[in-house]
Amino acid sequence: MVKQAKNAISPTRDEDYPMWYQEVVKASEMAEKSPVRGCMVIKPWGYALWENIVSTMDGMFKDTGIKNAYFPLFIPLSYLEKEAEHVEGFAKECAVVTHHRLEAGEDGKLVPAGKLTEPLIVRPTSETIIGESMSRWTSSYRDLPILLNQWANVVRWEMRTRIFLRTSEFLWQEGHTAHATEAEARERTMMMLDVYTRFVEEYLAMPVVRGRKTASERFPGAVDTVCIEAMMQDKKALQAGTSHFLGQNFARSSDIRFQNADKKEEFAWTTSWGTSTRMIGGMIMTHADDDGVIMPPRVAPAHVVLLPIARKEEDQRKVMEYTRSLADALAVRTYHGSRIRVEIDDRDTGGARAWDWIKKGIPLRAEIGPRDMENDCVFLGRRDEAPGKKVSLPREDFINTIDTILDDIQNNLFNRALAFKRENTIEIDDTEEFKALFTAPDENSIHGGFVMAHWCGAAECEAKIKEDLSVTIRCIPFDSKTEQGRCICCGNASGRRVLFAKAY
Amino acid sequence: MVKQAKNAISPTRDEDYPMWYQEVVKASEMAEKSPVRGCMVIKPWGYALWENIVSTMDGMFKDTGIKNAYFPLFIPLSYLEKEAEHVEGFAKECAVVTHHRLEAGEDGKLVPAGKLTEPLIVRPTSETIIGESMSRWTSSYRDLPILLNQWANVVRWEMRTRIFLRTSEFLWQEGHTAHATEAEARERTMMMLDVYTRFVEEYLAMPVVRGRKTASERFPGAVDTVCIEAMMQDKKALQAGTSHFLGQNFARSSDIRFQNADKKEEFAWTTSWGTSTRMIGGMIMTHADDDGVIMPPRVAPAHVVLLPIARKEEDQRKVMEYTRSLADALAVRTYHGSRIRVEIDDRDTGGARAWDWIKKGIPLRAEIGPRDMENDCVFLGRRDEAPGKKVSLPREDFINTIDTILDDIQNNLFNRALAFKRENTIEIDDTEEFKALFTAPDENSIHGGFVMAHWCGAAECEAKIKEDLSVTIRCIPFDSKTEQGRCICCGNASGRRVLFAKAY
Numbered sequence A, B: 001m002v003k004q005a006k007n008a009i010s011p012t013r014d015e016d017y018p019m020w021y022q023e024v025v026k027a028s029e030m031a032e033k034s035p036v037r038g039c040m041v042i043k044p045w046g047y048a049l050w051e052n053i054v055s056t057m058d059g060m061f062k063d064t065g066i067k068n069a070y071f072p073l074f075i076p077l078s079y080l081e082k083e084a085e086h087v088e089g090f091a092k093e094c095a096v097v098t099h100h101r102l103e104a105g106e107d108g109k110l111v112p113a114g115k116l117t118e119p120l121i122v123r124p125t126s127e128t129i130i131g132e133s134m135s136r137w138t139s140s141y142r143d144l145p146i147l148l149n150q151w152a153n154v155v156r157w158e159m160r161t162r163i164f165l166r167t168s169e170f171l172w173q174e175g176h177t178a179h180a181t182e183a184e185a186r187e188r189t190m191m192m193l194d195v196y197t198r199f200v201e202e203y204l205a206m207p208v209v210r211g212r213k214t215a216s217e218r219f220p221g222a223v224d225t226v227c228i229e230a231m232m233q234d235k236k237a238l239q240a241g242t243s244h245f246l247g248q249n250f251a252r253s254s255d256i257r258f259q260n261a262d263k264k265e266e267f268a269w270t271t272s273w274g275t276s277t278r279m280i281g282g283m284i285m286t287h288a289d290d291d292g293v294i295m296p297p298r299v300a301p302a303h304v305v306l307l308p309i310a311r312k313e314e315d316q317r318k319v320m321e322y323t324r325s326l327a328d329a330l331a332v333r334t335y336h337g338s339r340i341r342v343e344i345d346d347r348d349t350g351g352a353r354a355w356d357w358i359k360k361g362i363p364l365r366a367e368i369g370p371r372d373m374e375n376d377c378v379f380l381g382r383r384d385e386a387p388g389k390k391v392s393l394p395r396e397d398f399i400n401t402i403d404t405i406l407d408d409i410q411n412n413l414f415n416r417a418l419a420f421k422r423e424n425t426i427e428i429d430d431t432e433e434f435k436a437l438f439t440a441p442d443e444n445s446i447h448g449g450f451v452m453a454h455w456c457g458a459a460e461c462e463a464k465i466k467e468d469l470s471v472t473i474r475c476i477p478f479d480s481k482t483e484q485g486r487c488i489c490c491g492n493a494s495g496r497r498v499l500f501a502k503a504y
């Protein structure tokens, strides 16, 4: 490993993690804050990542029979009133449209005019309006299941925002299904969690803990909420996807009824499940290092950048020709069924050029100078290795093995994250030890982790820990074994460990 | 041709065109009105069409170097004030967000709270905010060109709405590019019009007239607006896409400056171009008949539906097996590089089943009964032919020629629309004849057409015709030849015919 004098990102993770995150995003040119409070501009490099996420997940959804649809941006105020629990959940902080016109005021400035009879809410979710549609579309068991998904923008007013992690407007998908039987709806709930798990682990290279939310962390109105939780490099948890079994609660409030095969009327059994651009924040905080973002190859906007190097003018044409022909040869190769995505960067910006791509997190950088060309080689750097570590590789080998190299990076990223998660997941039985782990020695230090500890099941204990330490039960992991123990809070009997952590 | 007793859609086009359109959309299950004023719910069959449109156009954009990005849903009020012309164009009718919270009022109802210091506008276009970003991103000629596109929802408050054609919220793409030279920006303006032309003609099977807008029909702030205009079956025009060369006007108002190679500061040259879900309305009104929608195969959500027919119980299993194996064989075949999209409909709804698919406009219906199976045949109906006209085709022939059959339908649709447009495009030199053509004999009758007539170039004549007849100059067609004549309005000299029509 070549020792670097300096990192591309300042501060480093250890120095100031939240500021490091901000700088990483900025340096990657993925997104930036917009002049509109709490909203972000997703720049081409970030949006291309989102497009890859969308197209992959969308294909997975469709493979399970899901169809996409689109529902209105606005929700009538009365819809939120219908669902008391919903209002508690979302409507407190949301964008309210009260007028439908602008007029020039006395000073020539524009003022809102055309007051609406009933204010409209910019959707914080489309749940209520999708429920209303399902109600109209369902009369017989033959109309079920209804298997819908929507890719859209939603708005939840946020006072303190962080790009990708918490913004007033974000992009997401929300799935909503209605079924004739409880068993089918429960199966769908788990099926979609499985899709999320597979996508997040295999594509974003983020290992997750799968489990069930406690009653207090459950989605409002849900009978059962299952989730995947990932560990960020500051050892906090980030929920990367949730799937809800809503029983008949949602059907009751939205009036989704059907006549069953015995001609009896029943409420449908429904599910909902969602993921958002927040996943991108999670991906960054899982893999990025002190030199910037690291894109997992399977979702990377581009797989490789070719960097022609020709200091002498007489070399330039030849090197560029060689570079273009290499790009053409790579672009017809595939990686997991997709074409290899190649960028050529022939800017004349010296050393800053390679660093730009390191900060963007492109998996591979291939330098091509006159000597490489003579040897029919490229000088290859991998983003999962130190910036200074580069190897010379014959052109033909590079072309023929690029998919293997990319898979090696993909696996390396996953395994690194898995090792980090394992190292920082511990069982604790002692209350003081538990408190100490979650108490910062100083403001900036990274502390905490995933703690598997016993919990008696009482909401009071859960609330006390949250109050005292800002630590929540992220989930009751599916794989946590039955085991006798004492609640980490009250000492009462417990039959199973649950996952405690601080969270985003 | 088998004579039909009755059409699936009532009223027919001839009886009541606007109502026919509404019924066609409803019967197709593509979209429906939502409980939110002026907004539509795009149902899976309609949204799948939109997805095909998006993915095709998006690929075409990217082939020309365009990259996608995403900008905030909200626009600060002050941004609209900056651009006086803009305000005239869009801001009059738009959704205004004035509050960011809901609180329970005295009667328990929710009331808006948390008044914003500055109201936000739900984007009617992202032009101003993209301009602001381009301004920040541009300092040197090396930063140019910037080639951006956004797929998003936009809102323009509409009092009278029609699904797909005019809704308060719609989905669209808006492209914005900035260039160092006028020539490059002008070239981009035409390049994108070419993309639109190719997409609309080759995929939506809608023949178009390409031309230039007159000054009064130009986009506010544009130096030149070029467009494609299509003819609907009521002989009205529908603008299917526009591309604008904005000169340096937009750069001036958004402050997009760059230092050129000679270190001098200049304003950039910009373009913008857009299409929307309105195209779907145009596609429907071009091809649909009195039995419902007709989907051009190249964008159809599905290419073929297999309809197993087994009246006797002992046949059911065998027929379904045969059907599934046929579906599998078809699904690995390709049509213009995409997999053949197959639906199986095994509902037990009798004759209504095939009619459902006719109304949805699927290109091919293949019935499979016990006798077809014995003969290893399918009984095939094409959506571009009468519903009763079906032919028996050997299974292998069907599998091997489905791409040819689909192309034949695609071409047939285009040629039919082209013939209709030609029949209804006439040259008129007599003012009375012009008036008569555009004056309805009675309320419901379909009249008018595309009229190529001389125009002196005066805005007054254009305005008078618009005022008197609701007829506008759709464009100055690129291919209208130089020819001496007299203005259809004032009789003054004219050197070229322009395209007059009523329009959506």
Ligand SMILES: [Zn+2]
Pocket: A455, A456, A457, A458, A461, A487, A488, A489, A490, A491, A492
């Ligand atoms: Zn306890």
Ligand SMILES: [Zn+2]
Pocket: B455, B456, B457, B458, B461, B487, B488, B489, B490, B491, B492
């Ligand atoms: Zn005139």
